[in-house]
Amino acid sequence: MTEDKEVKVSTTDPDSGYMYREGKPEGFFYLDHRTVDVKYNLVTDVFVTAGNVHDSVPYLSRLDRQLQRFGFAVEAVALDSGYLTTPICKGLEKRKIFGVIAHRRFHPTQGLHPKWKFIYDAERDLYVCPQQQELSYRTTDRHGYRHYASDPKQCETCPMLEQCTRSATKRKVITRHIWEDSKEQVRLNRLSKSGKRLYKKRKETIERSFADAKQLHGFRYCRLRGLNNVMEQALMTAAVQNMKKIALHLERRA
Template sequence: MDTLVPKDHLLRKIEKVMDYDWLYERLEGYYCHTNGRPGTDPVVLIKMVLLQHLFGIPSLRQTYREVQVNLAYRWFLGYGLLDEIPHFATVSYAFCKRFPEELTDEIFQHILNKALNNGDDDSENGSGGTTEKTVSTTDPDCGMFVKGEHERQFAYEAHTACNKRGFVLGVQVTAGNIHDSVAWDELYTTITRRFNDIRYAVMDSAYKTPWIAKRTIDDGIVPILPYTRYKGAKGSYRPWEYAYLPEKDAYLCPQGAELRHTTTDKDGKRVYRSTPKNCRDCPYKAKCGANEKGQKLLTRHIWQFYLDAVECIRKTEDAKCIYAMRQQTIERVFADAKEKHAMRYTHHRGLTAVTRWVKLKFAAMNLKKLAVWSWKDSFLLLLSLFPIRVFHKTRHPPCLAAF
């Protein structure tokens, strides 16, 4: 059997970097060795799930069928040509009923540790409330995901962070109607507690909120976020056209009228209002958006300073260079997960089951990348034993975590 599996097959590379002894120790208490018939090797069950996620097989039922006819899969499980493969129901039962719930996260963390200890320990650049009331009758844990005017469907969201090499550092699974900025806090806390050398956090526009800007800057992490287009009425004055007067805590409109601070609302926005008698007869009243009484209202968040700092950072050359890496890191992770690892749709129901499924998916992706890179490194080491000039790799920019 061993001679039939190519030497450069992905599963050979995985076997070279993965160890399973800790799984036997971890699961020993879940099997009885003195009573009943012998159980199926737990590592074999875990390997079958890894096969499903490594090769993007839609279901365990189909994985079971593929293992029956694929020699490399049988070799990976340690089974011969005539050995009976464990039934897919046995695998499903083990993960749903027998194995502890935290096993999935432990497998993910174990593979991530191996990846980071394999020379990828530089993780720099480190996702609202629910308003949709529609509830699924088949899976109440999911939420109505709305994108644009036409796409509406029940879904889950996997809020994910990776490092500059594309290794997934953490994931937070929520219902599809939870805004990215709401799920961001828990994911950010988990990652920053574990990786204290993060210098940059690269995020998309959904995370461009005052709280996220404040927390990252206060933690000494540089937030890098994209440009967001102003959504106000066309032809009206833009907020930045109003001059702020710090000594008076007031704003001056383009026509010279003063807007004084009157109150601060529960969302942390300071409200500035103009005097109606000064604006009632202004010819630019329509352009500034004053109400019928001739009063202009302008709001500024109490943490607007942090958003202004984010804008200044965005315009630097270093920030532009680092943000451009998103297409090679987190965007590549999402694309591979959907196109190569069957993550576009899920057959599972319930937040717990979907979270377990997503973490196993990302664990398999990390394992695949680790195995391929380790095999390349060993190949380069072999080349170095011969008098062949090998060029050094270019230096990577500083550590980053992308969301």
């Protein structure tokens, strides 16, 4: 029997979502997922969701909408660490788009070896632990994760057992998504010279776009309740920002 997860609902604005993130304010919010172009920093897409919707959920559908509606020839995208998911990495690969996504810092269980210490052997499809024991493939779960497990007979005599697993069966299990190769390619993109240059542009484009909306256009707070009203505010704000950008660009050309 599975327990139903309790979802907090606002009594004054049920469309909003309760957001809890490290380093962020806690409460009922809306999220504006926007896209800008790297050349002129024009807002090309705006989409509002409740605050409890993860950033990565609407991304690929919004990307496809822009490709279809405007006919953009998107060659590369730069995203923050919230978008480092296997579906997004695989989606960018299928669309032949060079993806650069910030590194997400995971906090392993204190006292245990982090996953990166277990080396994946692609040719033999297995992991090798720091003590050179092999973790062979066992099964694939319904979420697309392949499970690799050690031999408990070898683990029980290993001097590093306490730093490896706390399982009662003395078996170490490592999981790897079936699209993990796509995520590893995105990591390599981030470390490349062109990837570093592209990601640096994020601070000059999307971050500045959000900062301008908050500081100069009252976008720090929702003026009305309800998803449709917040979406209207987001679209109007982006339209005004684009008008300013276009006017400045035309002035420079003149």
